[in-house]
Amino acid sequence: MASAVEQFFTVKAKIAAAEREAGRQAGAVTLVAVSKTFSANDISPVIEAGQRVFGENRVQEAQAKWPALKQAFPDIELHLIGPLQSNKAKEAVALFDVIETVDREKIAAELAKEIARQGRLPKLYVQVNTGSEPQKAGIEPREAVPFVTRCRDVHGLAIEGLMCIPPADENPGPHFALLEKLGLEAGVEKLSMGMSGDYETAIAFGATSVRVGSAIFGSR
Numbered sequence: 401m402a403s404a405v406e407q408f409f410t411v412k413a414k415i416a417a418a419e420r421e422a423g424r425q426a427g428a429v430t431l432v433a434v435s436k437t438f439s440a441n442d443i444s445p446v447i448e449a450g451q452r453v454f455g456e457n458r459v460q461e462a463q464a465k466w467p468a469l470k471q472a473f474p475d476i477e478l479h480l481i482g483p484l485q486s487n488k489a490k491e492a493v494a495l496f497d498v499i500e501t502v503d504r505e506k507i508a509a510e511l512a513k514e515i516a517r518q519g520r521l522p523k524l525y526v527q528v529n530t531g532s533e534p535q536k537a538g539i540e541p542r543e544a545v546p547f548v549t550r551c552r553d554v555h556g557l558a559i560e561g562l563m564c565i566p567p568a569d570e571n572p573g574p575h576f577a578l579l580e581k582l583g584l585e586a587g588v589e590k591l592s593m594g595m596s597g598d599y600e601t602a603i604a605f606g607a608t609s610v611r612v613g614s615a616i617f618g619s620r
C-alpha cells in the first residue's frame with residue numbers, strides 16, 4: 401500500500417492537473433488534508449513533506465493532538481470542518497485558524513463573544529446544507545445569503561467563504577454549482593468543497609479549497 405506521503409504527492413499532482421484542466425491558475429486551490437482519526441505519528445510525515453493546512457472535525461480530538469504539532473510547526477493552518485457546539489466556541493477560537501462550519505445565529509453570537517474576549521480572529525466560513533438533508537449541519541440554501549449579512553451586520557463577523565458537503569448518494573456537481581452561485585450572491589471569495597471522491601469535480605466548479613482525507617491517509 402502506498403504511504404500517506406506518496407498519496408499526498410499524488411493528490412497534489414491531481415489538484416494541479418485539475419486546475420490546468422479547468423483553466424484555473426496554478427496554486428488557486430488549497431489542499432486541506434483531513435487528519436481526523438489519525439494520530440500525530442501518522443500526520444507528522446505529511447507535515448515533513450511540506451503540507452501545512454489540515455482539517456479536523458472534532459474540537460476535542462484536535463485539542464489532543466494539534467497544540468504540540470502547531471508548536472513544532474508554527475505555520476500550520478488548522479481548519480475546523482465538523483459541526484460546532486456553542487459550548488465549544490471558546491476552545492474552537494483558541495485552536496483553529498479557520499472555522500468552516502458557522503451555520504446558525506447562536507454559534508455566530510458565541511464566536512463573536514470569544515473573538516472579542518480572546519483577541520484571536522480565526523477566518524470564518526458559513527456551512528450550507530445544499531441538499532437540505534435533515535441530519536446534516538449547515539444553513540438552508542435560501543437562508544445562506546441573509547445569514548452571511550447578519551453575521552456581518554449583527555455580530556460584526558466577516559465571513560470569508562462558504563462550505564458544503566453534498567449528499568453522499570447524489571451527483572455533487574449541482575451542489576458545487578449552487579455553492580458557487582451563493583458565494584457570488586453573498587460576496588464571499590472562498591469556496592470549500594470537494595472531498596476524496598469528488599475534489600477534481602469541485603475544482604472544475606470553482607472550489608478554492610478541497611478537504612481530502614482518505615485519499616491521503618487511507619480509510620478510517
Ligand SMILES: *Cc1c(COP(=O)(O)O)cnc(C)c1O
Pocket residue numbers: 434436457481482565595596597611612613614615
Ligand atoms: C471527513 C471529512 C472530509 C474528508 O473526507 P474523505 O472522503 O476522507 O476525503 C471532508 N470534509 C468533511 C466535513 C469531513 O468530515
